[in-house]
Amino acid sequence: MELFKELAYKDPQKKTKAPLAERMRPSALKDFLGQEELLGDGCFLGDILKNGSEKNALTSLILWGPPGTGKTTLARIIAKSVSATFIEFSAVLSGVKDIREVIKEAKTNSTRGVRTVLFVDEIHRFNKSQQDGFLHSVEDGTITLIGATTENPSFEINAPLLSRCKVLTLKSLSEDALQKILLNALNDKTHGLRNVSANEIILRLIASYSAGDARMALSTLEAAVLMAKPDQEGFREVTLEIVKECLQGRALRYDKKGEEHYNVISAFIKSMRGSDPDAALYWLSRMLNAGEDPLFIARRMVIFASEDIGNADPSALTLAMSVKDAVHFIGPAEGWIPLAQGVTYLATAKKSNASYVAFKAASKDANERGALSVPMHLRNAPTKLMSELGYSKGYKYPHDYKDAEVSQEYLPPELKGKKYYTAPNTKEKTEKKS
Secondary structure: OOEHHHHOOOOHHHHOOOOHHHHOOOOOHHHOOOOHHHHOOOOHHHHHHHHHHHOOOOOEEEEEOOOOOOHHHHHHHHHHHOOOEEEEEEOOOOOHHHHHHHHHHHHHHHHOOOOEEEEEEOHHHOOHHHHHOOHHHHHOOOOEEEEEEOOOHHHHOOHHHHOOEEEEEOOOOOHHHHHHHHHHHHHOOOOOOOOEEOOHHHHHHHHHOOOOOHHHHHHHHHHHHHHOOOOOOOOEEOOHHHHHHHHOOOOOOOOOOOHHHHHHHHHHHHHHHOOOHHHHHHHHHHHHHOOOOHHHHHHHHHHHHHHHHHHHOOHHHHHHHHHHHHHHHHOOOOOHHHHHHHHHHHHHOOOOOHHHHHHHHHHHHHHHHOOOOOOHHHOOOOOHHHHHOOOOOOOOOHHHOHHHOOOOOOOOHHHOOOOOOOOOOOOOOOOOOO
């Protein structure tokens, strides 16, 4: 394996064959834009990069963040700053055999006093046994592992490996940072775009549509340049019309099986719970535009109608069920129409979680107190023997009393007087939800 400094792209001719996003990848901290909360003075990563090889103990890291936020770039810069051998592979293409070969090479490097930084892109795609393959080598310092993931490490990285790594969270890049990155691509005569012009409005538009993803922003700009017709001297002007054409049909960041799926549905539910129909409609459109199953959304609305509205407006559950049936009947093409109606109704309806809280409290007693005996007067007595044993003795049939109301204990003696449910019209116990 080559040292990291030898992996840096030194040959402009070779680098011009790569996509713009790869050509513009910074190789030094001074050229890196964004992630100021990680790279500032006094920050863990910033100190490592600035002090370089003076940091004898570089801990293993998990870089967690959305696509195009600089995870791979930072891994390369880290390895370079500590003069380490940098080995990079993707969890999609590599297996246990590759891990063993890397560890073997790292041991050889260690005998020569050379540190090895192993960068694993999309580390969450490794299964448990593959992740376990790193444990011993990370523990004894044979390798310094830097894993990159777009998924929540709490769910996707094994606990033993996670405990040996420091997790650093990268955020989506700001629009200002993206504009600077795009401007650098226009001004860099070695690795950037030559004979191209694009005004500030265009760069701002691309940045605003790139969802904090530098790779997406640079790829959009590069596509726009390819669409622009050169003049007689080979000069290309990127126009607003061209950029708008390139931005059509862009995919929203939304993984139906990943964390963003749960983030958006959480925002949707909490917007309705907070009686904000505008926010709820926005999150609804985010899900539908990204291809979410409309019936999944409808099912969540049915749950919400009962859990968060309950008896404060019993018709909410009926409406939610009707929305679910309408979406199933109409199909996804126009299913958004009843969904939008249902969302606005649920968001503006009166709220009560009294029945939800009551059941949780009753369930807690049922689980903790065990199978308490059913009081004798509440038991049926279908046989003579059961009647002789006292089954149903003393039971008061409510319909024999005025307004079908009678004072009678229905709970086991151990729970006598226990109150779980308070009607929505009175002061009720509420449960804070995360």
